[in-house]
Amino acid sequence: MTEPVLLADVVRSDFVEGHHRGSVVVTNPDGTVDWAVGVVDQPMFPRSSNKPMQALGMLRRGLPLTDELLALAGASHSGEQFHLDGVRKILAEAGLEESALRTPAAYPLDDDARDAWVRGGHGKERIVMNCSGKHAAMLLTSKLNGWSLDDYRSPDHPLQKEIRTAIEDTAGEQVSYVAVDGCGAPIFALTLAGLARSFGRFAGAAAGTLEGRIADAFRAYPEYASGSTRDEAELMRAVNGLFCKAGAEGVYAVGLADGTGIALKLEDGTPRARKVVMAATLQRLGITNETIENHLHFDLTGGDAVVGAVRPHAPTFA
Template sequence: MYSPALADTPNALAHDRLPQHAPLVAQTRDGLVESVHYGSMIATAPDGRTLLAAGDPLAHFYPRSALKPLQAVAMVRAGLDLPADLLALTAASHSGAARHRDGAERILDLHGLTPAALENSTDLPYGAAEREEWLREGGQPAQLAQNCSGKHASMAATCVINGWPVRGYLDPGHPLQQLIAGTVTDLTGETPERTTTDGCGTPLFALTLRGMARAFGRLASAELPDGAAPADNPEAAVAHAMRQHPAMVAGEGRDVTALMRLAPGLLAKDGFEGVQLVGLPDGRAVAVKISDGGDRARMPVTVRVLEALGVDTAPLARIAAASVLGGGRPLGLLQATDFLPAPEAP
């Protein structure tokens, strides 16, 4: 029920403050559109120019866990030096499998730390199969099982490396978070419009899809010569680790892991509330935000844009659309709409 009092609160949303999203994905059942996901997207050139766009790609939004590769770059710049699988875990929203939990513990152990150093929130494993196994074995919500534990273990480790206090490493005024904020500004080319707190307790910045795409294009196109140390090019080190270990970035059965396996060379990271970023080796990039936070809509949009950019998306068919079933038989599809402008006539 509408309350006039609510309209006077700071959280009241006037219609003209809402992002102007476009219909990007639709689900059909027997020829009728059953539901629609609105959102915004942008594809950028290596120099940051806009190649394709739909909706409101310059509206500020929270990238959520899509920020993790940028946070990982900041930590490598600050001296974090990990094996590639653990660096991939640093940039991960992992499913909470044993390899992920053990990896976070390895990061801590390498730097003389224990799980007591972690300051992220507790949770059950994010992956459905991993969560069921954890519960069968009597597991309870835990910091190591939470999908950001790799990032937090590396944050604590970076503090040890630099002689910074480990306790309180999530405070926005802590040297680690100041370093990360500066790195995010550098990589995106944007000063965050505002700062809040992510679900795991980490400072979170409001940016635009254009800025995030610029950052992912920069990471994906960075090169790390054979034998070079991560510190020689932190952007390349993070991108290389994520591509080399896609199962550490997400997990088995996860679409981000599948995307990097099916299209080698792509750099992909998702974020809660319908966020998807992809960087291409040539420096182009794609950024997607689904307005209702619908996770199922991310990949159909992403694959459609990659196809428009000339990427061979035939191997991605199984993550580009999903069958809609009725009584166990296909009756429709969840698929991208024709949201991209038609090519100009020659």
């Protein structure tokens, strides 16, 4: 077993004050590993990067969502008004109220959306939690199949068994551990290589297949799959055919149109270096544009000025 490696440097006023360590893997269209650094063959939790695979399990059991609502079913949304409207549409399709959601009460992820929500007199509510689109889709799938609704988050529920199968099918490996994610639903452990393999298969899937429908929904409606100002949406808009989803604890996965998969995990779980490392990996593959170049640094401020940045650890990506 190898160890996580240096992936990003924290540089302030030309002084390197710290590092972010982690692991990255690139898989070929056939699922084999093309390039890797760090730990890519040991179990890890993909966290919300599992959501497209969770959506696949639901589509297999008749989830009727398309377009922006399908993207929302696989999203960690920012809690903007159009996200909330979409969640309510999914619940209405199932004939259910917001009280059916088993997401924890939360504020919107997006700062502006959170401020508007609070100014409107709201506190923490289940519908604004970033996983509410996924949970609404889980409820709709369960309702259509005649499954119980109160325990849809249980690992033993028929819905979660279908989701586990979909995850294993696309990753090409068996789930090694089951835990509880931040939203209360099960989270299934894979290797980082398995996560990359899965994203390559989604991104390279033929149009009209279930995997292709999910990837196309993300590409067509990236703001529904994340948020209006999120780096994931920027990346999907900037690279034709790219499909991506980030997760908690520094996880990020990308699939390219030719079936190449990429997955990374930052050991310290920080989100700030996530886009930096992914941009460096894409550049290593020969993919670059203005957006990717902008993602190569996370600015650090001092007073009112930019005085440094989190940037790729160059020797790792040479």
